[in-house]
Amino acid sequence: MQRLARSLTTLSKRLVSPQPTIETSFSQQHVFVTRTTPSVKELAANAPLLHKPSQQTVKLTEEQIAELRRLRSQDPETWSIKRLAAKFNCSPLFVSISAPLSKEARAKLEARRSTGSETVLGYKKRIIAENRKRRRALW
Incomplete structure (x- = not known):
């Protein structure tokens, strides 16, 4: 008997819905359970990220862009796109657009x-x- 009662309590714990519920009793024998749907804000707060958070890049001044172009045109082998992107803390795409060969x-x-x-x-x-x-x- 205790075993049956223990299995029923574990079963009822497993059947608990993660959604919030509202229980309305009509009589002592009947209970009407309604589940409320979570709002969009609740869903968005609990949803996993779609993309990794990106680092904010620094906006370069006109002098820095001129320096970037000068270095790239002076010696493109030494000052590769990746090296310039690391030096000026910007993306390689920005370097390739702003200082093309x-x-x-x-x-x-x-x-x-x-x-x-x-x-x-x-x-x-x-x-x-x-x-x-x-x-x-x-x-």
Whole structure:
């Protein structure tokens, strides 16, 4: 008998709804239970974050942007996009938009990068890469 009573109490604890309820009794035998829906504010407060909170970036002044452009145009190998973004505490996208490389400087960087990777590529991949360069030149 005690075992049955214990199992009923644990069962009733498991069946408790996490939503707030309103109990209205009509007589001593009948109880009407209604569940209230949580409001939008309650749902939003308990909902998990969709994205990680981002860090606030510092807005750069005109002098800092001019310095960023000067460093990038002076020596693009030393002052890469990532390094400038770390120095000025801004995003790499902002650096690439505010201080783009000239076409000649970009071609030089790509030529230096491609010389090391061409020795690794096989015959077919090298042909495919050369064809891709030709198509890009036609843009």
